[in-house]
Amino acid sequence: MTLTSSARVTQRDSQCRDHIALTYSARITQGRRQGQDHVTLTSSARVTQRDSQCRDHIALTYSARITQGRRQGRDHVTLTSSARVTQRDSQCRDHIALTYSARITQGRRQGRDHVTLTSSARVTQRDSQCRDHIALTYSARITQRCRQGRDHVTRTFSARVTQRDSQCRDHIALTYSARITQRRRQGRDHVTLTFSARVTQRDSQCRDHIALTYSARITQGRRQGRDHVTLTFSARVTQWRSQCRDHMSFTYSPRVTASTYRYCIRINMHEALVKGTAP
Numbered sequence: 001m002t003l004t005s006s007a008r009v010t011q012r013d014s015q016c017r018d019h020i021a022l023t024y025s026a027r028i029t030q031g032r033r034q035g036q037d038h039v040t041l042t043s044s045a046r047v048t049q050r051d052s053q054c055r056d057h058i059a060l061t062y063s064a065r066i067t068q069g070r071r072q073g074r075d076h077v078t079l080t081s082s083a084r085v086t087q088r089d090s091q092c093r094d095h096i097a098l099t100y101s102a103r104i105t106q107g108r109r110q111g112r113d114h115v116t117l118t119s120s121a122r123v124t125q126r127d128s129q130c131r132d133h134i135a136l137t138y139s140a141r142i143t144q145r146c147r148q149g150r151d152h153v154t155r156t157f158s159a160r161v162t163q164r165d166s167q168c169r170d171h172i173a174l175t176y177s178a179r180i181t182q183r184r185r186q187g188r189d190h191v192t193l194t195f196s197a198r199v200t201q202r203d204s205q206c207r208d209h210i211a212l213t214y215s216a217r218i219t220q221g222r223r224q225g226r227d228h229v230t231l232t233f234s235a236r237v238t239q240w241r242s243q244c245r246d247h248m249s250f251t252y253s254p255r256v257t258a259s260t261y262r263y264c265i266r267i268n269m270h271e272a273l274v275k276g277t278a279p
Helices: none
Strands: 002-012 018-034 038-050 056-072 076-088 094-110 114-126 132-148 152-164 170-186 190-202 208-224 229-232 235-240 246-257 261-269 272-274
Antiparallel strands (some): 002 018, 114 132, 152 170, 170 190
């Protein structure tokens, strides 16, 4: 659908030659195109000023185009919305031609032992030569893994947030991961259950910003000597930094013995070791 409005102002001399003959026109066009997997809505406004020889003084076109697409692949769905603003002169050369686009992709990949959900948003601003002014990609990826070994089950949850520029260099690339491991080891006289959660934040060079490990270990042992039975329960909470040196290491281990009761708390903080024992 096209709406056109024009105004013509003319001043002529006595020989009917044009002194000034200018035409101002404004044309608004709205279009809708539907493809196999996308819909495009186009709105444009054209302002033209012509002289009496029908040469353009100013012929500028302002257009805004919104495209919404949906593509469905084998394991992902992509939704694309873009807005294009263009200003052209009378020779159809671009004065300003910028494209703003936001693309959201959601993918799901299922491997042998993991499921990955990916959501990304891409914002791009391009000039008339299709060079990037700003092209940033924000992505969040959540991966859930489950690995079962001979004596343990590990579940891993990770979220990755990345911002990239148009040269595919990382601005910010941080990875947050939480890993829960449950182990069960059965020895000759004890059973140990271990639960651990690891939270890691990494930068784009894969160096650790924060790498903390929280673990709880429960050990139940039974030792039968000549005259006593010993049951041991321990829980260990550890916080590590990225160089695997301890910030804080707390061990709480109450040990119950038929003949004695001992409670010890060991605090290991930067080479400092404090022990306390009560009968």
